[in-house]
Amino acid sequence: MSDQTESKIRLSAVEKRFTSARGDQQCAVSRLDLEIRSGEFVCLVGPSGCGKSTLINLMAGFEKPTSGSVTIDGKPVTAPDPDHIMIFQDYGLYPWRTVLGNVLFGLQARKVPAILAKEKALAALELVGLLPSRDKLPHELSGGMKQRVSIARALAVEPSVLFMDEPFGALDAFTRLHLQDELLRIWSEKQPTVVFVTHDLDEAITLGEKVVLMAPNPGRIQRVMEVKLPYPRERTDSNFAAFRKELFEEFHLVHRQAINPEYTI
Ligand SMILES: Nc1ncnc2c1ncn2[C@@H]1O[C@H](COP(=O)(O)OP(=O)(O)OP(=O)(O)O)[C@@H](O)[C@H]1O
Ligand SMILES: [Mg+2]
Numbered sequence: 001m002s003d004q005t006e007s008k009i010r011l012s013a014v015e016k017r018f019t020s021a022r023g024d025q026q027c028a029v030s031r032l033d034l035e036i037r038s039g040e041f042v043c044l045v046g047p048s049g050c051g052k053s054t055l056i057n058l059m060a061g062f063e064k065p066t067s068g069s070v071t072i073d074g075k076p077v078t079a080p081d082p083d084h085i086m087i088f089q090d091y092g093l094y095p096w097r098t099v100l101g102n103v104l105f106g107l108q109a110r111k112v113p114a115i116l117a118k119e120k121a122l123a124a125l126e127l128v129g130l131l132p133s134r135d136k137l138p139h140e141l142s143g144g145m146k147q148r149v150s151i152a153r154a155l156a157v158e159p160s161v162l163f164m165d166e167p168f169g170a171l172d173a174f175t176r177l178h179l180q181d182e183l184l185r186i187w188s189e190k191q192p193t194v195v196f197v198t199h200d201l202d203e204a205i206t207l208g209e210k211v212v213l214m215a216p217n218p219g220r221i222q223r224v225m226e227v228k229l230p231y232p233r234e235r236t237d238s239n240f241a242a243f244r245k246e247l248f249e250e251f252h253l254v255h256r257q258a259i260n261p262e263y264t265i
Helices: 052-060 099-109 114-127 143-156 173-190 201-207 238-259
Strands: 007-019 025-037 041-045 067-072 084-087 161-165 193-197 210-215 220-226
Touching: 007 052, 007 193, 025 052, 025 193, 025 220, 041 052, 041 201, 052 067, 052 084, 052 161, 052 193, 084 143, 099 114, 099 143, 114 143, 143 173, 173 201, 193 201, 201 238, 210 238, 220 238
Parallel strands: 041 193, 041 210, 084 161, 161 193
Antiparallel strands: 007 025, 007 067, 210 220
16 A cells, blocks of 8 residues: 555664573574565564564664664664654553543653643544543553554554554454454554564455565564555455465465474475
8 A cells, every 4th residue: 555665664684693591592583684665564474483573673673683784764773763663462551541641641751732742642542443431541441442542652643663563462353353454544544654563364464565474593584475455455355365375375384394494395
């Protein structure tokens, strides 16, 4: 859907090594190159431990590469940036603040004048369908509603990039499908660049213009799949099934190779 072609995020020969408590080196991401266009929706998938969170944390500035470079808008990423927001699986809401109070938080932290901040917060809550719940406290909400508050809080500050690490992982299937549709609607309206980590291959094909399949040991890109299907995508459609089959087959191969490096189809 994105029609802008300029590069937003660029990773060049990125490597990230961790040293364990015993002193062993672990290569979480190895010499990885990736380019993400402005306004693009990119999903990262791959087996557990293949480096998805490491990669998104490198892009969001929570981790620094051991070597190689990560740039956004041509500038090296050295720390988290208020224009690039991360949405986590555990919502990260303040339990003592109301729904509106939580959404106001980021705006207040940016010293947005009170009247304007309230306007923006209410608009963001309307976007996620939570205006009627604005005076509730987080413990009065369902998991899906909490996640919508955290999305509204992120959107209120109008970020140019949304990083999402398995944001819907803890939700039931119905809520998850609903939030996928909501997220796509918001993305088409606001056009942020979105990097979305998921374990769910169907979710990746529903959402991503591009699906990046990663392989482990060391964490690397196995395949970048362009999902050339119009939005909204029909999950029961035969074209959807064709992308699904291709991705599942490749995922299966990656998984088998992770267990047995000699494995080929
Ligand atoms: N802070 C850390 N210290 C040491 N090793 C780490 C650290 N963070 C990640 N790793 C290691 O790097 C590798 C990649 O981890 P990462 O969390 O990025 O995987 P993932 O693909 O997000 O997995 P999952 O799907 O289970 O969330 C793993 O082997 C992990 O043990
Ligand atoms: Mg992870």
